[in-house]
Amino acid sequence: MNIIELLKYNQKELGNKIKEIVSNYRDFYSIISIDGGGILVTPKGSKNYPLVCSHLDTINDQRKAKETPKIVIQGDYISLASDSPCSCLGGDDRCGVFIALELIKARLPYAFGFFYDEEIGGVGSSYMLQYLTDNITAFIGLDRRGADQAAIYGYDNSELMSLFERRGYFKAKGSFTDASNLARIYSKGVACINLSVGYYNEHTPKETINITAMNRTLTILKDMVDELTSKPFLIENFMIYNELYQSKLYYYYGGDDDLYNYYGDDGLYNYDDDDDDDSEALEQWYIEGYNKAMEQGYEIAKAEFYNDNLKEAEAWYISYRAGFKDALDDMQNLKYPKKALA
Template sequence: MNIIELLTINQSELGTKIKEIINDYRDFYSIIFIDNGGIIVTPKKCEKYPLICSHLDTINDQRKPKETPKISDINIQGDYLSLTNNSPCSCLGGGDDRCGVYIALELIKARLPYAFGFFYDEEIGGVGSKYMLQYLTDNITAFIGLDRRGADQAAIYGYDNSELMALFERRGYFKAKGSFTDASNLAGMYSKGVACINLSVGYYNEHTPKETINTTAMNRTLTILKDMVDELTSKPFLIENFMIYNEFYQSKLYYYGDDDDLYYYGNGDLYNYGDDDSEALEEWYIEGYNKAMEQGYEISKDELYEENLKGIYSSEAWYISYLAGFKDAIDDMENLKYPKKALA
């Protein structure tokens, strides 16, 4: 399928199309289909491979009324795509995540020894990827998301590996901080401690009617991934700086210090941040956002009123930042259609 075709079908239709396409590649791949979770594709006779992650829903699927772009809604100007001014759609759909799906399908057509995850309902808290965790193998070397704006960003989420980042930096990518995606969702839950990274796939102004796609940038990432097979399948890229706030999730994070410094104990190490460290506070904001998105709307809304989200840390700068991110994610999900019942 070309990118225009991908933009003009909804999540359910896209899931059906992907099943039809990859059935033609069963000689090379093993395939798992899970209703409401997604599709997992793994290469046969391969000991190690990265999981290339993309998702099938767009905010057009989640908002009411649902409006999927028609061909007549799409402006094509060379390698730039955009919505027409009179289109009723909430977005074009490249940034959530048809550019990523296009790249993944092209890699499958090339029979590259990568694994692929096509997930449902990323836009409402990573529901599909969370549900599909149980179907992942132990062979994964890294989680590589295809769900980042721009042409040259490699986003990180706290589940990082410097060697993995360096592979992409050498190819012209720049490190950026991400908020949430299926790749980070899985990295946080996968028991093998494998790192994640999320790559630009050529979209801009995502989640708005002003969204555009640069197909040249999209194809750049496709070409780079085709050239990285040996490096990405050579060994696992393990998390080096596992999130210092991980213990907070089990209410095991402790506060020490005076008015000038904040100290956090987690995963066996002691950390220090000054109150005015804006970068550290930004990381706490991102982590709050990530956590709420990972859990989904219903769980996060309930948790907002529990003691660990209004307790002894309520006046601390790090906690205020964490809570701001947490609340913003709830607001984002509330503005979309959220699931009434979370998947186990």
């Protein structure tokens, strides 16, 4: 099932479709489906496995929208049409569902949780706790905006984080998702992490999906089987979460699990010149540039990119431009930019 098809289902329809798809892989997976909870898929004969978490509802479901989104596709960039009646595109979290289904099709020895009603407080994942086994090594969320964030919630393991940092993810601070909900209440003390899956501006009509970013996380998870199934990653302490650097680039919006870009009144980013030499601040500017290009998609970002004379530019702008350019390179060179549309 491609990402466009996934965007056109409501929560109930998608749940039925996922059960139909996964039933084709009963030779490899066991399946539990619980009304009001979700669909739990576990690999047969595997001693240890991470639980990969995604959710089936969108803001359209919660607002009882009956219309299907009118979708615009431009290269690797998906958005709502200007006259679409929907509240959002639905990339949150159909991008995560797409990745999970592709991993199932590849018969990877991961477990998968497709949960109902995450958007109203993790109702489905809380209900499905009773069906979890003792084999889980980590909770891996597929429910984060952007292209390269690995969000933490206070249920962390430094080794687990380092596995993703080595693959280009940057640490971010989240507030809630199904993976963190389960890490909070699961008795075995297993850590969680939540990965970017390529959507932006979620919960709004301006939501977009970058297919390159979505497939990047898919490709990385395909490459991490041995590491993620090797042993449990146990919660260490709350220090990583509490001490996480918070850049002035971001602010929390409505308590949701996503960080939104902050712009000054003049259209430029707010910035404190005293932080010029702060390597963490420069790293955040690099991340901002990277995600800005990913949010726009290759064609739009390429059209806006031009060769500045950076000789006199401030350090923050050079870092921002470097991230922007790297995202353009990734979108141009990634081998799987159109896979999700096939």
